[in-house]
Amino acid sequence: MxxxxxxxxxxxxxxxxxxxxxxxxxVERHAAEESVExxxxxxxxxxxxxxxxxxxxxxxxxxxxxLFSDAYEPAWRQTGGPxxxxxxxxxxx
Amino acid sequence: xxxxxxxxxxxxxxxxxxxxxARMGCVAVSEPAFWAGFDRRSADGFRDYFRQITEVEPRRAxxxxxAHYSWLCxxxxxxxxVKLAREVIAAIPEFLSASNVLGIGEIGLNKNTRNEATxxxxxxxxxxxxxxxxxxxxxxxxxxxxxxxxxxxxxxxxPALDRGRVVIDHVEEHTIRPALxxxxxxxxxxxxxxxxxxxxxxxxxxxxxxxxxxxNSAGDWGPSRPAAVPDFIVAMRARGHAExxxxxxxxxxxxxxxxxxxxxxxxxxxxxxxxRTTSS
Ligand SMILES: [Zn+2]
Numbered sequence: 001m002x003x004x005x006x007x008x009x010x011x012x013x014x015x016x017x018x019x020x021x022x023x024x025x026x027v028e029r030h031a032a033e034e035s036v037e038x039x040x041x042x043x044x045x046x047x048x049x050x051x052x053x054x055x056x057x058x059x060x061x062x063x064x065x066x067l068f069s070d071a072y073e074p075a076w077r078q079t080g081g082p083x084x085x086x087x088x089x090x091x092x093x
Numbered sequence: 094x095x096x097x098x099x100x101x102x103x104x105x106x107x108x109x110x111x112x113x114x115a116r117m118g119c120v121a122v123s124e125p126a127f128w129a130g131f132d133r134r135s136a137d138g139f140r141d142y143f144r145q146i147t148e149v150e151p152r153r154a155x156x157x158x159x160a161h162y163s164w165l166c167x168x169x170x171x172x173x174x175v176k177l178a179r180e181v182i183a184a185i186p187e188f189l190s191a192s193n194v195l196g197i198g199e200i201g202l203n204k205n206t207r208n209e210a211t212x213x214x215x216x217x218x219x220x221x222x223x224x225x226x227x228x229x230x231x232x233x234x235x236x237x238x239x240x241x242x243x244x245x246x247x248x249x250x251x252p253a254l255d256r257g258r259v260v261i262d263h264v265e266e267h268t269i270r271p272a273l274x275x276x277x278x279x280x281x282x283x284x285x286x287x288x289x290x291x292x293x294x295x296x297x298x299x300x301x302x303x304x305x306x307x308x309n310s311a312g313d314w315g316p317s318r319p320a321a322v323p324d325f326i327v328a329m330r331a332r333g334h335a336e337x338x339x340x341x342x343x344x345x346x347x348x349x350x351x352x353x354x355x356x357x358x359x360x361x362x363x364x365x366x367x368x369r370t371t372s373s
Contacts, residue, residue, distance in 0.1 A: 003332065061293075065267035069238035070205075076243060 020051075094336070095363055096343035097121045098322050099350065100199075100228070100262060100280060100309035103150050103161070104129070104142075110312070110319045115157035117323045120344075121360040123162040123351065124150060125199035125228050128170040130314050136180035139167065140187070147191035160360035162351060164198035164228045165189065172203075172212035182212075182219055189223055195354045196220065198228025199262060202240040205232060214247055221251060226258040226354050228280075231268060233287055241268040245275060258353045260307065263288055269297055273305060278350055282311040283321035291321070291328040298329070303341050307350065 003009070024047070031038045038044040046067060053063040073079065098114070101122050114122070124146050126139075133139055146163040154161035165188055167181040188194065197220040202209045220227045232240035241261065248254060256276030264272055264279045265288065272279040281297060282288040289297070294308055310321035318324065322343055329339045345367055351357050352367070359365045 061266045061296075065265060066238065068235055069267065070235050072239040072242045074242070074246075077246065 024051075094118050094326055094340060094343065095120045095366075096322050096326065096340075097123075097347040097360075098310050098312070098319075099123045099260075099307050099347040100125060100282065100311045101319060102127055102311070102313040103154065104145055105314035106312060106319055108153065108156075111154060111157040111159060114319060115159055117320060119159055119322075120363050121160040121162065121348070121351075122154060123164065123195055123228075123347070125164040125230070126166045126168060127199060127230075127313065128168045132171055132174075136177065136184050139181045140184055143184075143188045147188055147193055151193050158362045160193075160362070162193050162195045162357075163191075164196050165194060166197050166200045166216055167212065168199065169201045169203035169209045169213065169230060173206065173208050175208050175211060178208075178212040179215070182215055185219065186223065189225070190356075192356060192358065194356060195351055196226030196228065196258075197223075198226075198260070199230035200227065201230035201262075202232055202236075202244060203230075205236050205240045205243060210243065210247065213244070217248065217251060217254075221254060224355070226260075226350070228260045229262055231261060231263045233263075237263070237265065238267050242271065245271055248275075248277075255353075257305070258350075260350065262307075262309070263311070264297075265289055266293070266297065269301060273301060276305075278305045278307060280307040280309055282309055283318065283325060284311065285316050285318060291324045294325055295328050295332055295334075298334075298338075298342060299332075303338060303346065305346070306342065307346055308342055 027044070028038065050064045050067055053067060054060055056063065095118050098119060101124060103111070103122060103124055126142065126146065129142065133142070143165055150163070151161040165185050167178045172178045185197070197216055200213050200216040202213060217227065229244060231237055231244060241264070244261065248259070257278070260278040260280050261272035262280035263282045269279050281294045283291055283294060288311070298306065308322055308325050310319050311317060312319035312321070326339055326343060329342070348359065348365075348367060
């Protein structure tokens with residue numbers, strides 16, 4: 001049997017996609033109940049963009065990882081400045 | 094299968110974990126110096142911690158037939174206090190001759206701040222001065238990509254540094270390539286929520302090969318699984334990978350890295366499997 005899409009792998013990925021779908025619905029449902037405006041939340045916009053990148057094709061994991069990353073400025077030592085130091089982060093840590 | 098966990102903080106784990114690791118085939122662990130979950134108030138606090146990871150943990154591990162190695166440094170989080178960091182850096186040479194010490198680590202960046210970069214550079218200089226191997230922590234989430242690239246930029250200023258004696262740890266899909274391309278070792282950390290999962294670590298082995306690649310649990314006081322390396326072994330087997338390839342990842346590679354430290358003594362329970370492999 002091919003390992004590319006074995007039954008076991010199909011079930012594992014199916015489970016991930018179902019969990020992901022339920023998680024997005026859950027956030028929207030709770031946001032509606034609590035009158036929270038999700039579109040004002042950068043984290044929600046990042047998650048929505050991540051799903052779009054997921055649908056886009058090969059190279060998904062790098063595309064999603066880069067989406068969740070602070071920008072890297074190769075000249076950080078020359079240009080200096082506090083904006084290049086310290087991470088704003090996106091998860092409130 | 095015999096295996097090594099090259100990054101685990103046993104000071105944060107109970108003795109039952111040593112027993113569980115031994116049951117699963119763990120022959121050696123290496124413990125980088127890290128943030129213990131609270132900021133220490135003095136260099137003497139670090140001296141006590143260095144005694145713990147060079148004297149106490151090796152004894153606990155030996156009770157279960159596990160060799161215990163360690164790395165010394167001031168971690169990136171506490172490096173924000175540069176004055177204290179410099180006192181700790183000055184104290185490190187007192188412990189460098191301990192028989193289980195593999196080098197300087199886990200130094201690195203946490204929030205990619207100027208102070209962190211200053212203390213990182215001073216510890217790379219310390220390692221170069223003492224001809225020590227280096228283990229480097231890269232940041233956790235949104236700051237990982239930028240922090241990893243900043244670390245590689247700073248290391249590039251040390252042209253004489255032997256890249257084969259330096260580990261860039263906690264790599265993921267977006268940071269593994271620059272680390273390996275520059276000749277460094279790369280460590281994949283298997284965590285429940287952040288960092289890598291066993292399946293994604295298998296993907297990276299399939300995509301990048303086994304050369305200079307390590308897999309670890311980074312088990313500590315937070316959500317983490319000390320048995321993550323055995324989870325990786327099981328995931329690799331489920332994909333049909335050869336035992337030889339898996340053993341290279343979890344046993345031969347970490348021991349090859351450790352052997353680049355001049356104080357290295359192979360784990361007593363298994364001796365030197367690298368020699369057996371090359372002669373057979
Ligand atoms: Zn660590």
